[in-house]
Structures are given as C-alpha cells and as structure tokens.
Amino acid sequence: MKVASIGCTDYNYGQVKEKVVQTISLLGGIEEFVSSGDTVLLKPNLLSPHQPKLGITTHPAVVKAVIELVKDAGGEVKVGESSGGMMINHSLTQQAFKETGIKEVCQDLGVELINFDRVETKIMTSGQGEEIPLPKVLLEADVVISLPKIKTHSLTLFTGAIKNLYGCIPGAKKAEYHKLYPNPRDFAGLVVDLFSLIKPQLTIMDGIVGLEGNGPGTTGDRCEVGTILAGSDLVAVDTVAASYLGYGADEVPITSIANQQDLGTNDLDNIEILGDFKRPEREYKLPxxxxxxxxxxxxxxxxxxxxxxxxxxxxxxxxxxxxxxxxxxxxxxxxxxxxxxxxxxxxxxxxxxxxxxxxxxxxxxxxxxxxxxxxxxxxxx
The missing domain is CATH 3.30.70.20 (Alpha-Beta Plaits)
Known part of the structure; x- marks a missing residue:
C-alpha cells in the first residue's frame, strides 16, 4: 500500500498548491480518483470556529488547492461539514465556515458549502449493526475526499483521515454517540463503523502544522510537522501520520480496529512511503x-x-x-x-x-x- 508524503514548510499558497500536486502525482494523479463530471464531496476538519493559524482546523490554502485540482479534472466540487457542539441560538458550523476561512475560499471559487446540520439525512446500517444518520448529499457523491488535520486527540489519541469523518454526522447526534459509547475503544469502534459506511476514495492530509499534547482543540499545543500526506488507504495514511507524532502501529485504537476489520493496513512494514519528507527528529507530546x-x-x-x-x-x-x-x-x-x-x-x-x-x-x-x-x-x- 502506498502513502505519499511531501515536505511543505508553510501555508504560502503557491507552495501548498505545488506540494499538493506533487503528492497526488505520486499516486498517479488526481485523474486516478476523479473523472470528468464526477460530483466530489470534500470533508475538511472544521472542529469549531477557530482561525487557521491556531493549527486546529484544515487550512484554507490546502482546501483551495484541492478544489482547484479537482476542478481541473472536471469534477463538480462540494464542501461539507458538521462542526462539534451545538448552541441554541446559532450554528457553530456556520460560524466555523467563516472563522476558518473556508467560506471565503468556497465563495471565491464558486463552490457549494454545505452545513450537514441542515440537510436531509438517511439512516445507514454498518456491518457491525450500528445505525448512523448521514447526509444524503454525502452518500450521493461519486467521490468523497477526506481533508483532515494532523492532531493528537485526548480521547481517541490521534485524529486524522478516519476520525475526520465523525463530522459527517449531523448536529447533536454526535454528542449522543459519545454518551452511548463512553469507553474510548468502543467509541473508536463506532468511528470505524462510520468509516466503513462512507469509504472515501482518497485522503489528503494537512500535516504542515498540527497539534500535539492534549488536542484536538485549544488546549493542544500548536506544532510544526511539515508535510502533506495522501493515499487511498485511509488506515495506512493515518498510521504513517500517527507514526510521525510518535505512535506505534497498534497504539491508536481507530487504525488498529480498522486493520482488524480489513478496512486498510496499519502495518508500517507493508506501507510504501513515497516522497521526500523525513520525520522530524524531535519528540512530540502525546495526550x-x-x-x-x-x-x-x-x-x-x-x-x-x-x-x-x-x-x-x-x-x-x-x-x-x-x-x-x-x-x-x-x-x-x-x-x-x-x-x-x-x-x-x-x-x-x-x-x-x-x-x-x-x-x-x-x-x-x-x-x-x-x-x-x-x-x-x-x-x-
């Protein structure tokens, strides 16, 4: 299994676009995943309303680069998300669209931005028997691309391409699942169930700047990692990214469970890492x-x-x-x-x-x- 990892040191748009193109080229180019006329749903990590500089959310430069890449391949792009948390008087997702810079990017490029809290859903049943409501617009897309942020996570230990999909569950339902699955490993199993239903064709990870310590929010510590990763096996991409932060292959419950269910590989010996990026020698703080x-x-x-x-x-x-x-x-x-x-x-x-x-x-x-x-x-x- 191949994972591409190209070094990228900052969010200068010219550099980000070049590095995203290089990363995808190592996998055969965007045409391997997107055909002309495909509806392509991009799912960034917009956890909550925060400015991009904090390292909490997928940077708008990365989202913009991927939108342009997909458009060049003839794809019709949509961007969707349901941020964490609920407020009585306003939508945190709408606020996150604005604060993270994603709304501006989508407006500039003429791309539909979808609040998953406010769209029609369909109940899907996973192979493990879990019923999960998912946006119809997500299920009807020809191609789904996960655009996560590299971060530690206090509950799941690491959040990447797979955990990012939790934001596909609309509104307060996310909080309900936390109550139903209080044990971290059981919750990780739920996230893997969700992954098995969505099965994105590709992930492109913003690993330029992320979080270490007690992420994934403001109490995590901003850290430079310096890479963009991509691959069609989300388990493999998450395994490689987590290894950059210091995790062993079986230390992250989500990727371990997904591997056991044959949804991808977390065996680093069976993952071919392509590209010029070398893991920093520094030690990152874990949760x-x-x-x-x-x-x-x-x-x-x-x-x-x-x-x-x-x-x-x-x-x-x-x-x-x-x-x-x-x-x-x-x-x-x-x-x-x-x-x-x-x-x-x-x-x-x-x-x-x-x-x-x-x-x-x-x-x-x-x-x-x-x-x-x-x-x-x-x-x-």
Missing amino acids: SNALLNLLPNWLLGSVFNSFLSSPKIMQEECVQCKRCLHSCPQKVIVEKNDKLKIELDDCIKCLCCQELCPKEAIVVTEHKLVQLIKQVKKFWS
Whole structure:
C-alpha cells in the first residue's frame, strides 16, 4: 500500500498548491480518483470556529488547492461539514465556515458549502449493526475526499483521515454517540463503523502544522510537522501520520480496529512511503491518556474509564460562552452562582467540552496513576 508524503514548510499558497500536486502525482494523479463530471464531496476538519493559524482546523490554502485540482479534472466540487457542539441560538458550523476561512475560499471559487446540520439525512446500517444518520448529499457523491488535520486527540489519541469523518454526522447526534459509547475503544469502534459506511476514495492530509499534547482543540499545543500526506488507504495514511507524532502501529485504537476489520493496513512494514519528507527528529507530546497504553488490558479491565483524564474549568479563563454547557452529551455541566461547573461523578470523560472551548478555559486533569506512569517513564528514559 502506498502513502505519499511531501515536505511543505508553510501555508504560502503557491507552495501548498505545488506540494499538493506533487503528492497526488505520486499516486498517479488526481485523474486516478476523479473523472470528468464526477460530483466530489470534500470533508475538511472544521472542529469549531477557530482561525487557521491556531493549527486546529484544515487550512484554507490546502482546501483551495484541492478544489482547484479537482476542478481541473472536471469534477463538480462540494464542501461539507458538521462542526462539534451545538448552541441554541446559532450554528457553530456556520460560524466555523467563516472563522476558518473556508467560506471565503468556497465563495471565491464558486463552490457549494454545505452545513450537514441542515440537510436531509438517511439512516445507514454498518456491518457491525450500528445505525448512523448521514447526509444524503454525502452518500450521493461519486467521490468523497477526506481533508483532515494532523492532531493528537485526548480521547481517541490521534485524529486524522478516519476520525475526520465523525463530522459527517449531523448536529447533536454526535454528542449522543459519545454518551452511548463512553469507553474510548468502543467509541473508536463506532468511528470505524462510520468509516466503513462512507469509504472515501482518497485522503489528503494537512500535516504542515498540527497539534500535539492534549488536542484536538485549544488546549493542544500548536506544532510544526511539515508535510502533506495522501493515499487511498485511509488506515495506512493515518498510521504513517500517527507514526510521525510518535505512535506505534497498534497504539491508536481507530487504525488498529480498522486493520482488524480489513478496512486498510496499519502495518508500517507493508506501507510504501513515497516522497521526500523525513520525520522530524524531535519528540512530540502525546495526550495524557496515551500513557494508559503502557498498561496491560487485564490490569485496566472495566475500570479503564476511571483512569482517564478529567476536564476542569478554569474560572479565570472562562468567558461564559456556554458552548460546553449546551454541547455536553451527559449534561453534567451546570451553571451555579454565575459560574459553570462540571459534576465529575457523572462525567464520562469524553472531553467534548475541552475540544470545543474557544479560550483554553477547560484543561485536562491527569489521574494520579497517569502522573505516576509519567514519573516512572521519565526516570527510565
């Protein structure tokens, strides 16, 4: 299986366009994936309303380059997304379109921009029996291309081409699934079910700048990686990208489960990496929960969730936007004495609140066991 990875150091549009073209050329060119007249749905990662410079969302320069590439092949391009979180009075997805720069790109290029929260859906049943509502416009596309951002993720440990597809689920339904699947590995299985239904023909990943540490939102740390990756096997692309950040092949639940279900390969020995990019020698910070991978499953067992990192609201940073209050799947964020508080006894530690907070006001608090593992790991390193 082939994964293309070309070095790209910044978001100067001329460079980005050139590098995207080079990356796809290593896979045979865009014509291998798009035929004239095809309807092509692009799915960027627009987690929440943030400016591109923060490294949280797919950069508009990458989206623009892919739109132009697909148009040159004769494809009819559409861009769609459902951002995380829900608010009573307005759509966070619409706000994200504007803040991330994607709305401007689509307007300039005459491309339809679709809010998945506001379109007709169809219930799809995965091979594992899970029923998932998906936008009809997505299902009717001839070609789907995932345009993710390279980032660590506090719950799933890594978010790339496959996890990006979670934004195809409209509105509050995403929060419901977090409540139904509180265990991180079970949730990863749901994401793989979703992947099996959509099966994008291609992914082009924005790996120029991403997040390390406790991503995927504002509490993650912006980091330079310096590459654009692409491939038709999303499992392989995610495996390669995750390895750049420091993960082993079986340390990311989503790619591990997808590999087990024969949806792609996470075996680095069977992945041919094409291109000039060389992984940076620096060590990237992984999420606090990644340290739990060092413990055997039999030791964690049914108490795994109790060891997960917990969210904490930093009152001095909170601006009372109430995104967390309205978006919490478990409804454990309450307002008391003009302050927001998390009732941790019933918290499922999905960390949706942390990833949606616009002001770094919700931080991750590590379990004492994780702190101990850190100290032992540091001692032996």
